[in-house]
Amino acid sequence: MPRSSFSGGIASPTVDVMIDMGNPFLNLTLDGFLKIGTVGALRVAAEETYHCVHRGSISSHKFEHTLKKMCKEGAYWGTVAGVYVGMEYGAERVRGSRDWKNALIGGAITGAVISAASNDNRDKVVVNAITGGAIATAAEFLNYLT
Amino acid sequence: MPRSSFSGGIASPTVDVMIDMGNPFLNLTLDGFLKIGTVGALRVAAEETYHCVHRGSISSHKFEHTLKKMCKEGAYWGTVAGVYVGMEYGAERVRGSRDWKNALIGGAITGAVISAASNDNRDKVVVNAITGGAIATAAEFLNYLT
Numbered sequence: 001m002p003r004s005s006f007s008g009g010i011a012s013p014t015v016d017v018m019i020d021m022g023n024p025f026l027n028l029t030l031d032g033f034l035k036i037g038t039v040g041a042l043r044v045a046a047e048e049t050y051h052c053v054h055r056g057s058i059s060s061h062k063f064e065h066t067l068k069k070m071c072k073e074g075a076y077w078g079t080v081a082g083v084y085v086g087m088e089y090g091a092e093r094v095r096g097s098r099d100w101k102n103a104l105i106g107g108a109i110t111g112a113v114i115s116a117a118s119n120d121n122r123d124k125v126v127v128n129a130i131t132g133g134a135i136a137t138a139a140e141f142l143n144y145l146t
Numbered sequence: 147m148p149r150s151s152f153s154g155g156i157a158s159p160t161v162d163v164m165i166d167m168g169n170p171f172l173n174l175t176l177d178g179f180l181k182i183g184t185v186g187a188l189r190v191a192a193e194e195t196y197h198c199v200h201r202g203s204i205s206s207h208k209f210e211h212t213l214k215k216m217c218k219e220g221a222y223w224g225t226v227a228g229v230y231v232g233m234e235y236g237a238e239r240v241r242g243s244r245d246w247k248n249a250l251i252g253g254a255i256t257g258a259v260i261s262a263a264s265n266d267n268r269d270k271v272v273v274n275a276i277t278g279g280a281i282a283t284a285a286e287f288l289n290y291l292t
Contacts (some may be wrong), residue, residue, distance in 0.1 A: 028291060035287045043280035050272050077284065085291050126196050134189035138227065139285045141181045145174060145231050 025089055032085035037078025041070040084110040084136065100140045107136025171235055178231035183224025187216040230256040230282065246286045253282025 021027050048066040052058050088106030092098055095105075111132020115125045167173050194212040198204050234252030238244055241251075257278020261271040 032288065032291055035291070036284045039280050039284045039287065043276055046276045046280075047273055050276065054269065081284065081288060085288065123200070127193055130189055130192045130196065134185050134192075138182045138185045138223065139288070141185065142178065142227060142231065142285070143289045145178055145181070 025086060028089050029082040029086040033078035033082035036081030037074040040077025041074030043077075044070045044073045080110060080114055083113055087113075088136075100137055103136040103140035104133045108133035110136070171232060174235050175228040175232040179224035179228035182227030183220040186223025187220030189223075190216045190219045226256060226260055229259055233259075234282075246283055249282040249286035250279045254279035256282070 021030055044066065048062075048069070052062070084106050087109040088102050091102040091105040091109075095102065108129045109132075112125050112129035114132075115128035120128065167176055190212065194208075194215070198208070230252050233255040234248050237248040237251040237255075241248065254275045255278075258271050258275035260278075261274035266274065
C-alpha cells in the first residue's frame with residue numbers, strides 16, 4: 001500500500017497518505033507521483049519564497065502565479081517519477097532480478113515516453129531515452145554509495 | 147575502500163577499480179567521481195553512436211570530437227557526484243543520523259557549489275541550491291520506493 005510520509009519544519013509535522021489501488025503496479029506509480037510531485041511543488045514554493053524575501057514584497061498576483069507554477073511543476077515531476085517507478089517495477093518483473101539494469105531500462109523508457117508525450121521529434125526521443133537511462137543509472141549507483 | 151565495478155555487453159566484462167585514499171570521506175568522493183563519471187561518459191558515447199548510425203557515416207574528426215565530449219561530460223558528472231557523495235557523508239557525520247534530510251542538505255550544497263564554481267550570480271546560486279536539494283530528495287524517495 002503506498003504510504004506517502006513527509007516530515008519537516010520545527011515541530012516536524014508528519015502527513016501520511018494511504019491509498020490502495022488494488023494492484024502493486026498502480027500503487028507504486030501513484031506513490032511515486034504523490035511523493036515526487038510534492039517534492040517538485042515544494043521546490044517551486046522554496047524558490048518563490050526566496051524571490052519574495054529577496055524583493056521584500058508579496059503581491060496577490062504573484063502568489064496566484066506561484067500556486068499555478070507549483071501545481072504545474074508538481075504534476076510534471078510526479079508524472080516523470082510515476083512513469084519511472086512503474087517502468088522499473090515492470091522491468092524487475094519481466095527480468096526477474098533486482099539490479100542497476102532495471103534503473104537503466106526504467107530511466108530510458110521514462111525519457112522516451114516523456115519526450116514522445118511532449119511532441120519531440122524522433123531523434124530527440126532517442127537522445128532523451130539515453131539521457132534518462134544514464135541519470136537513473138547514476139542515481140542507482142549513488143544510492144549504493146551513500 | 148572504493149570498488150568501482152561495471153558490467154555490460156554480451157560477454158558482460160567486469161572492470162574493478164580499487165583505490166584507497168586512506169580516508170572514508172576521500173574514498174567515497176573518489177568512488178562517486180569514478181562511477182558517475184563513467185556513466186556520464188558512456189551517455190555521450192551512446193548518444194554519439196546513435197547519431198553515427200543515424201547518419202550512416204563515421205569520420206575521424208567526429209570521433210575526436212566525441213572523445214573530447216566524453217571526457218568533458220564525464221568529468222562534469224563525476225564532479226557533481228563526488229561533491230554530492232562527500233557532502234551527504236559530511237551531513238551524516240555532523241547530524242549523526244541517516245535519513246532523507248542528508249540527501250536534501252547534500253543536494254543543496256552540491257547545487258550551490260557547482261553553481262558558484264561556474265560563476266553564476268548570487269540569485270542563481272540559491273535557486274540551483276534549492277533545485278539540487280529537491281532533485282536529491284526526490285532521488286532518495288524513489289530509492290525507498292523501488
